Amino acid sequence: xxxxxxxxxxxxxxxxxxxxxxxxxxxxxxxxxxxxxxxxxxxxxxxxxxxxxxxxxxxxxxxxxxxxxxxxxxxxxxxxxxxxxxxxxxxxxxxxxxxxxxxxxxxxxxxxxxxxxxxxxxxxxxxxxxxxxxxxxxxxxxxxxxxxxxxxxxxxxxxxxxxxxxxxxxxxxxxxxxxxxxxxxxxxxxxxxxxxxxxxxxxxxxxxxxxxxxxxxxxxxxxxxxxxxxxxxxxxxxxxxxxxxxxxxxxxxxxxxxxxxxxxxxxxxxxxxxxxxxxxxxxxxxxxxxxxxxxxxxxxxxxxxxxxxxxxxxxxxxxxxxxxxxxxxxxxxxxxxxxxxxxxxxxxxxxxxxxxxxxxxxxxxxxxxxxxxxxxxxxxxxxxxxxxxxxxxxxxxxxxxxxxxxxxxxxxxxxx
Amino acid sequence: xxxxxxxxxxxxxxxxxxxxxxxxxxxxxxxxxxxxxxxxxxxxxxxxxxxxxxxxxxxxxxxxxxxxxxxxxxxxxxxxxxxxxxxxxxxxxxxxxxxxxxxxxxxxxxxxxxxxxxxxxxxxxxxxxxxxxxxxxxxxxxxxxxxxxxxxxxxxxxxxxxxxxxxxxxxxxxxxxxxxxxxxxxxxxxxxxxxxxxxxxxxxxxxxxxxxxxxxxxxxxxxxxxxxxxxxxxxxxxxxxxxxxxxxxxxxxxxxxxxxxxxxxxxxxxxxxxxxxxxxxxxxxxxxxxxxxxxxxxxxxxxxxxxxxxxxxxxxxxxxxxxxxxxxxxxxxxxxxxxxxxxxxxxxxxxxxxxxxxxxxxxxxxxxxxxxxxxxxxxxxxxxxxxxxxxxxxxxxxxxxxxxxxxxxxxxxxxxxxxxxxxxxxxxxxxxxxx
Numbered sequence: 124x125x126x127x128x129x130x131x132x133x134x135x136x137x138x139x140x141x142x143x144x145x146x147x148x149x150x151x152x153x154x155x156x157x158x159x160x161x162x163x164x165x166x167x168x169x170x171x172x173x174x175x176x177x178x179x180x181x182x183x184x185x186x187x188x189x190x191x192x193x194x195x196x197x198x199x200x201x202x203x204x205x206x207x208x209x210x211x212x213x214x215x216x217x218x219x220x221x222x223x224x225x226x227x228x229x230x231x232x233x234x235x236x237x238x239x240x241x242x243x244x245x246x247x248x249x250x251x252x253x254x255x256x257x258x259x260x261x262x263x264x265x266x267x268x269x270x271x272x273x274x275x276x277x278x279x280x281x282x283x284x285x286x287x288x289x290x291x292x293x294x295x296x297x298x299x300x301x302x303x304x305x306x307x308x309x310x311x312x313x314x315x316x317x318x319x320x321x322x323x324x325x326x327x328x329x330x331x332x333x334x335x336x337x338x339x340x341x342x343x344x345x346x347x348x349x350x351x352x353x354x355x356x357x358x359x360x361x362x363x364x365x366x367x368x369x370x371x372x373x374x375x376x377x378x379x380x381x382x383x384x385x386x387x388x389x390x391x392x393x394x395x396x397x398x399x400x401x402x403x404x405x406x407x408x409x410x411x412x413x414x415x416x417x418x419x420x421x422x423x424x425x426x427x428x429x430x431x432x433x434x435x436x437x438x439x440x441x442x443x444x445x446x447x448x449x450x451x452x453x454x455x456x457x458x459x460x461x462x463x464x465x466x467x468x469x470x471x472x473x474x475x476x477x478x479x480x481x482x483x484x485x486x487x488x489x490x491x492x493x494x495x496x497x498x499x500x501x502x503x504x505x506x507x508x509x510x511x512x513x514x515x516x517x518x519x520x521x522x523x524x525x526x527x528x529x530x531x532x533x534x535x536x537x538x539x
Numbered sequence: 540x541x542x543x544x545x546x547x548x549x550x551x552x553x554x555x556x557x558x559x560x561x562x563x564x565x566x567x568x569x570x571x572x573x574x575x576x577x578x579x580x581x582x583x584x585x586x587x588x589x590x591x592x593x594x595x596x597x598x599x600x601x602x603x604x605x606x607x608x609x610x611x612x613x614x615x616x617x618x619x620x621x622x623x624x625x626x627x628x629x630x631x632x633x634x635x636x637x638x639x640x641x642x643x644x645x646x647x648x649x650x651x652x653x654x655x656x657x658x659x660x661x662x663x664x665x666x667x668x669x670x671x672x673x674x675x676x677x678x679x680x681x682x683x684x685x686x687x688x689x690x691x692x693x694x695x696x697x698x699x700x701x702x703x704x705x706x707x708x709x710x711x712x713x714x715x716x717x718x719x720x721x722x723x724x725x726x727x728x729x730x731x732x733x734x735x736x737x738x739x740x741x742x743x744x745x746x747x748x749x750x751x752x753x754x755x756x757x758x759x760x761x762x763x764x765x766x767x768x769x770x771x772x773x774x775x776x777x778x779x780x781x782x783x784x785x786x787x788x789x790x791x792x793x794x795x796x797x798x799x800x801x802x803x804x805x806x807x808x809x810x811x812x813x814x815x816x817x818x819x820x821x822x823x824x825x826x827x828x829x830x831x832x833x834x835x836x837x838x839x840x841x842x843x844x845x846x847x848x849x850x851x852x853x854x855x856x857x858x859x860x861x862x863x864x865x866x867x868x869x870x871x872x873x874x875x876x877x878x879x880x881x882x883x884x885x886x887x888x889x890x891x892x893x894x895x896x897x898x899x900x901x902x903x904x905x906x907x908x909x910x911x912x913x914x915x916x917x918x919x920x921x922x923x924x925x926x927x928x929x930x931x932x933x934x935x936x937x938x939x940x941x942x943x944x945x946x947x948x949x950x951x952x953x954x955x956x957x958x959x960x961x962x963x964x965x966x967x968x969x970x971x972x973x974x
């Protein structure tokens with residue numbers, strides 16, 4: 124089959140050809156970028172936090188009428204209240220371990236600062252941003268963190284201090300990401316300085332991975348830089364991370380409120396106070412999942428509309444060329460020749476659309492990179508997109524082309 | 540003539556039912572998607588205080604040292620306690636209020652209700668008058684109450700409903716954070732959205748239920764919530780529940796009724812910065828900002844990027860739907876060249892044919908627009924049932940309703956224009972001969 128007669132025929136339908144290729148091009152550009160955004164969101168949502176997320180839950184509670192923390196002895200009072208809660212939680216039958224904690228990954232409530240190699244310096248030079256997690260000797264076990272070097276905290280390491288009191292701990296555990304940034308030759312036993320202070324802090328251990336609590340784009344620079352401090356924070360509120368026996372998470376979630384009220388009724392525990400880590404994860408990524416679903420739905424409808432448009436327009440052309448098809452058939456063309464003619468014609472139009480579409484897709488991506496925080500569109504997405512629109516065109520054209528191939532030769536002899 | 544064209548259009552639709560449905564559905568989907576996302580965008584980027592927002596300004600000064608924990612050239616987003624009170628007491632604006640947020644435990648007298656926490660705002664007296672907060676009962680406190688650290692409270696309508704069943708509770712007492720407060724006023728339904736005066740606590744769907752004088756709150760050591768950014772020596776003094784002198788954690792708003800006053804106020808901020816530098820408190824050259832409400836919201840980029848992206852996507856979608864409709868309409872009109880040339884041969888002018896075809900595409904657009912409106916209502920219903928904090932705000936207002944119809948009509952007329960023009964070019968009798 125030669126292209127020449129096909130192009131000559133298409134010249135008669137310039138506007139139609141332009142419109143269909145434009146539609147295919149726009150569809151390609153939008154769908155490529157949308158699928159890319161979906162892919163990125165899915166990747167973001169699926170990244171592991173470093174925790175063993177199953178059977179993990181968090182309790183957040185506030186005491187009513189607790190000491191304010193600004194009188195001498197307040198912190199000791201607050202700490203004994205905290206210890207009483209911990210003892211009661213640890214005595215629960217289905218609980219494996221409990222740690223007081225200031226935040227958890229994906230919780231969007233964070234304590235951030237800097238980790239420096241020299242005293243009194245902040246975020247200058249080779250220093251790193253880091254988030255702080257505070258907990259006691261059960262922190263690593265409760266969160267299910269994997270220690271890759273050094274040792275975990277012992278009960279003797281743990282101090283307690285007021286919520287806003289200054290002072291850096293003498294020892295910390297850091298994540299591998301932070302350790303490698305500050306001390307590429309091995310971090311255990313090395314000294315660093317937190318928050319520009321001049322008090323040295325020794326790294327006693329390194330954990331494989333632990334994400335920061337923030338999920339916004341502002342945390343992109345230090346997502347894996349966490350520092351764990353052996354400190355029980357004393358404030359008028361507290362958080363407890365609890366690891367339960369396998370399959371007993373729901374039971375503990377139900378039982379924990381009465382247990383805490385039993386220890387001390389003067390506190391507020393509401394619907395949001397007890398959360399499984401799965402809930403925290405779902406809440407943190409709700410917007411991302413919603414966006415991915417919406418993009419997916421729009422893509423599907425878009426593809427549907429474009430396919431329907433191709434079917435509609437091709438059907439018209441088939442109707443318009445009824446007589447010519449009959450003439451070709453009478454002159455010896457087989458059914459399959461007619462079928463192939465329309466398929467090839469569609470391939471040509473979709474091909475033109477795909478070329479324009481690739482340019483549009485890349486242009487749109489560049490604009491999105493400029494306007495929003497978006498990465499460069501990988502070539503693979505573009506190639507897949509081109510293949511998809513060509514296939515879509517072929518699928519859409521098949522039914523009208525079949526109808527065209529069924530036009531009997533005798534049509535040529537009839538006048539319309 | 541219009542009736543006749545309408546009749547012709549309906550006949551033509553009947554002839555190609557599937558095609559007509561396809562065009563209408565495509566337009567409806569495009570319009571529905573665009574209007575849903577545009578309404579969300581419109582609601583989110585709306586003015587929280589129409590009529591007032593132009594005269595409300597958010598002064599920023601830069602008290603930081605050079606340690607560089609908070610990089611960037613912009614001054615901090617909030618004020619330190621010292622600067623806040625200095626600017627408040629300078630009284631250089633028509634009205635001014637210094638504030639911060641928190642949550643406080645409410646201990647009801649009735650044993651039947653357990654203690655609970657509510658969101659609270661600790662602010663100075665001008666807050667209510669400056670932001671135009673409506674009072675259902677009573678009134679706000681005054682500057683004298685501020686200085687006297689009076690135990691007075693203004694509560695929101697929701698809390699009044701919960702505690703007093705909506706009755707006039709002015710003069711009654713309420714135990715808040717362990718202290719007894721006298722209720723001075725009850726607000727009507729009031730929740731500016733975005734929550735412009737303190738965006739750290741969440742931008743949308745956030746309404747405090749307790750307002751107490753700032754100095755009373757500080758005196759009582761009521762818990763503070765929200766963002767605090769610190770530099771230099773750490774986050775707080777030993778044994779203090781509030782951020783230290785080198786932390787910004789307060790919001791300060793001023794009302795400046797004329798642009799001249801705003802210019803004067805900016806000058807005042809520069810003078811203040813210079814004076815503080817001379818005193819050794821500020822390290823940097825004066826670095827001040829004075830943004831009004833809408834500028835402040837824009838600077839904060841309060842509308843989520845995802846919402847803009849969704850609106851962009853929806854308009855791309857509408858564009859594809861329109862191109863689709865143009866293509867289909869073109870094919871349809873050209874197919875009717877025979878009929879059109881007969882009409883031309885019988886004396887219809889090109890203009891008449893053009894009008895006829897435009898009416899046909901206009902009808903498609905109108906029906907598509909109605910469908911789009913229904914889809915947009917459905918879309919907004921879906922959005923409202925999403926769990927995000929701006930979800931309950933997604934409602935179609937009259938302006939957006941009108942926009943929808945205009946969009947549909949303009950879109951379909953635009954889509955009909957090219958095909959109609961092409962179809963009118965048909966020569967009067969040529970088509971007759973060939974058949």
